[in-house]
Amino acid sequence: MMRLVNKLTIGFVLVLGTLMVTPAWGASRFPPPEFESGHELPTTTQPGPRSETLEYLDVAVLAAALLVGAYLSLRQRSRRGIFVLVVFSLVYFGFYREGCVCSIGAIQNITLGLFDATYAAPLTVVAFFLLPLIATLLFGRSFCGGVCPLGAIQDVVLVRPIKVPRWAEEALSVLAYAYLGSAVLFAATGSAFIICQYDPFVAFFRLSGKLSVLAIGVSLLVIGLFVGRPYCRFLCPFGVLLKWTSRLSKWRVTITPNECIECRLCEDACPFGAIDKPVETERPGKQRWPKARLTLLLLLLPVLMASGGWALSRADHTFARMHSRVRLAERIRAEETGLLSGTTDASDAFRTHGESPETLYAEAASLRANFRTGGWILGAFLGLVVGGKLIRLAVFRTRIGYQADQGRCISCGRCFAACPKEHERLKKLADRRNT
Amino acid sequence: MTTDKQDITRRELLRSGLRGMGLLGLGGATGYLSARATPQDTVWQIDPYKCIACGNCATHCVLKESAVKCVHAHALCGYCELCTGYFEADPTALNEGAENQLCPTGAIERTKVEDPYHEYTINEALCVGCGKCVKGCTAFGNGSLFLQVRHDRCVNCNECSIAAACPSGAFVRVPADKPYLLKKVQHEE
Numbered sequence: 337m338m339r340l341v342n343k344l345t346i347g348f349v350l351v352l353g354t355l356m357v358t359p360a361w362g363a364s365r366f367p368p369p370e371f372e373s374g375h376e377l378p379t380t381t382q383p384g385p386r387s388e389t390l391e392y393l394d395v396a397v398l399a400a401a402l403l404v405g406a407y408l409s410l411r412q413r414s415r416r417g418i419f420v421l422v423v424f425s426l427v428y429f430g431f432y433r434e435g436c437v438c439s440i441g442a443i444q445n446i447t448l449g450l451f452d453a454t455y456a457a458p459l460t461v462v463a464f465f466l467l468p469l470i471a472t473l474l475f476g477r478s479f480c481g482g483v484c485p486l487g488a489i490q491d492v493v494l495v496r497p498i499k500v501p502r503w504a505e506e507a508l509s510v511l512a513y514a515y516l517g518s519a520v521l522f523a524a525t526g527s528a529f530i531i532c533q534y535d536p537f538v539a540f541f542r543l544s545g546k547l548s549v550l551a552i553g554v555s556l557l558v559i560g561l562f563v564g565r566p567y568c569r570f571l572c573p574f575g576v577l578l579k580w581t582s583r584l585s586k587w588r589v590t591i592t593p594n595e596c597i598e599c600r601l602c603e604d605a606c607p608f609g610a611i612d613k614p615v616e617t618e619r620p621g622k623q624r625w626p627k628a629r630l631t632l633l634l635l636l637l638p639v640l641m642a643s644g645g646w647a648l649s650r651a652d653h654t655f656a657r658m659h660s661r662v663r664l665a666e667r668i669r670a671e672e673t674g675l676l677s678g679t680t681d682a683s684d685a686f687r688t689h690g691e692s693p694e695t696l697y698a699e700a701a702s703l704r705a706n707f708r709t710g711g712w713i714l715g716a717f718l719g720l721v722v723g724g725k726l727i728r729l730a731v732f733r734t735r736i737g738y739q740a741d742q743g744r745c746i747s748c749g750r751c752f753a754a755c756p757k758e759h760e761r762l763k764k765l766a767d768r769r770n771t
Numbered sequence: 772m773t774t775d776k777q778d779i780t781r782r783e784l785l786r787s788g789l790r791g792m793g794l795l796g797l798g799g800a801t802g803y804l805s806a807r808a809t810p811q812d813t814v815w816q817i818d819p820y821k822c823i824a825c826g827n828c829a830t831h832c833v834l835k836e837s838a839v840k841c842v843h844a845h846a847l848c849g850y851c852e853l854c855t856g857y858f859e860a861d862p863t864a865l866n867e868g869a870e871n872q873l874c875p876t877g878a879i880e881r882t883k884v885e886d887p888y889h890e891y892t893i894n895e896a897l898c899v900g901c902g903k904c905v906k907g908c909t910a911f912g913n914g915s916l917f918l919q920v921r922h923d924r925c926v927n928c929n930e931c932s933i934a935a936a937c938p939s940g941a942f943v944r945v946p947a948d949k950p951y952l953l954k955k956v957q958h959e960e
Contacts (some may be wrong), residue, residue: 345848363892364913366849375884377845378892382951383815383923416804434926449807461929462804473793517873523847529930536782544835584790660940681825685939688823 350523394433395463398483401425402471405478405747409589411760415749416763421482422491430485439464439479440486440574441531444523445455451524468574472581476588480568480578481747491748493557497564497607505609506725508570513721515640516573517714525706527659564607568746577745588692589740589747592757596737603738605754610744615735629730637723644719648713656707666698668693689708815931815945816952819917821941824909825900828918831936832900837935838925839900839918841878841893844954847915850888856908856916857881857891873903895921914954922950 339671401421408417429438442465449457468479480487500508515531522528532538536553539545540673560616568575591602591611603611648655656662659684668684671675672693679687740751752758817828817839828839850855853865856881862871867881884890894915900918907917934942945952 346857364847364849365911366851368846368848368913368915369888370851371885371888373885375890378843378890380953381843382953383921384946385812385922385925385927385950388812391812436926438929445929446804456807456809457804459808459810462801462808466801466804470794470797470801473797475789491944528935530926532930533932533935539832542833545833546932583929584786584793586790608891660935667783679829680938681823682938685785685821685823685825689821689939691827 338390342478347621353651354667360590376514391437391458391460393465394437395460395467397428398464398467398708401483402467402475402479405482406471406475406587409478409481409747409749410475410587413593413749415752418482418747418749419491422488425483425485426488427487429483430537430541430648433541435484435485435535435706436532437461437533438517438583439468439484439580440572441535442530443573443577444519444529444531447520447523448526452526464718469581476742476747477578477582477745478747480575481749484568485520485541486535486537486572487565487746489540490557490560490567493560494564494607496562496577499604500563500609502609503727503729505569506729510570510575510718510721510725511570514718515571516576516700517717519709521655521710521714525656525659525703525710527656530658536567564609569608569744571652576582583743584611585742588742589750590747591738591740593761594754594757596739597757598737599756600738601756602751602754605751606646607750608741608743608744608746610746611751612739612741614660615733626730628734630727633723633727633730637720637727640723641716641719642666644717645712646715648670648715648718649708652711654706655705656671660701662698662700662703664758665693668696797943807951809949811946812908812916812927814920814922814927814933814950815920815925816920816948816950818917818941818943818952821919821939822902822905822918823939824893824905824918825938825958826901826903827932827936828940829901831933833928833932834924836924837900837933839906840898840921840924841902841916842919842953843891844915844917845890845903846956847913847917847954848891849913850884850890851912852887852889854889854891856904856910858899858907864925873907875899875901875903879904891916892951896923914948917954919951919953938959 358563401424405418405421408414408421411610418663437460442461445461446454446465468483469480481489481752506590519529519531534549534552534564536556539550539553556567569686603613605611657666664682664686667676667680671679671683776815829837832838852863857873858865859873866872869877872879874880876897876899878892878894880892882890882892902918904917905918910913931942943952
């Protein structure tokens, strides 16, 4: 009898439920029973996340690794020591921490925190963003050389480095600026964290991930067998910021411990094309043409910036589709106007929650306006970058001896062993120890 | 070394000036950002009142087996004999036979408490977070079954890839000391 009543109720509710357009959320259709047997309700378990202390430990490890990296590259001048640090970082920040939290991705949290009043970046993320920048301003890019797990995984696979021509190096590194610019644009508008979505090596660290991203990672590692650290040099958005800060660094990695004898032995030791040849002071007879070229390039700079800004601001509709609300607004409009039949999960959810389409359209319009402004800024920035690179290539600068370029050098320490002066120093050190 | 300590060139002066400004700027940024930052870390969670149980949680997590699982707020449950979260639309019989079950992995355990009440508990080791039971329970029952990110499994990606694929915007960042958004008995909309 009980069973029949129960079935009837269920049948009634089934009919009712299908008739109702909006299901009641958490509605008490069947009042919870009162047990005669005094049955106790099980509680819902709530296993906690990783403890806060461990998160702060990560920050401490990062700070320590930065200091050790600086010591090894500036004082100890030991490639072996740096390699041990690389392996440690690969194990700790890579495989143990599974690539998250990382300084590269932190750019987006910081940006979102600045533009979205409802979001505040956690303190650990702020530390992961700022500590490498401060360390680089003092000691150079030892973060890239020894601490970053993404750099580390590429560093250990580099077996047969080939030279990339300077023009190709400069041209490809524009990609990193574009990546940085778009990552900031999409994070500022709250659309997506593209650095995280396309992090090529995180799938290795977690030993699982999307196939497409894994494919990018594998191809980067295969390229990385021959071209040193392709992600760091041509794609990494944080690398761009570190390149700027490193140009101003207080202490810098020097190839030779004392005086360059211009033996050229170090030139091939650097797999990242960061060692510049000496440049003679005067170039008689060639002065006029470079000056004219420089003037031309300086005049070209505003043109590049304006055209870049104009072009990217025109792409606002395409860019805005990275935002889920804009996609939803377009879908809803298409459904309302009968352009598309059928619904998607997203449009169903939208209607279930009973929002008005007009508010959604307004939100999408304001997001597109943001993308128009952002497009202008991003385009002008990229124009500035391209113009700046052309100017840099056009300017002659006197350089005495072989030097590591302060922007491009990542303090990996590979050049030390190539310098005969370094061997002299090491021999002296060994002699002093023996006596 | 290329420059002598005594002789300060214009470039050196410019460089150290810029460095000083950079340090000041970074110091300012540290102060500003730390003042704005939350000392608490944040983790991802599903707002169960927004979730439409679309099934993306089972397929879009970076982990091979999703960190999202079904949880049961027993205080909300009606302990129905015919549970629409447990049974297929047209069960041949109201028993635990596999052919009657909605759950593709048989992760819901059904035990009789007393006539006619039955208790439903989730076996998390089997649950894949597909949300089929959630859909059934929410549409026709009390909605006591719902999806949650389980933090013993979640690796807390900077941007959760399920969140990026969520059609209803149900994924939110919550402070790490209150990492769950459980359904309560009386919810005010």
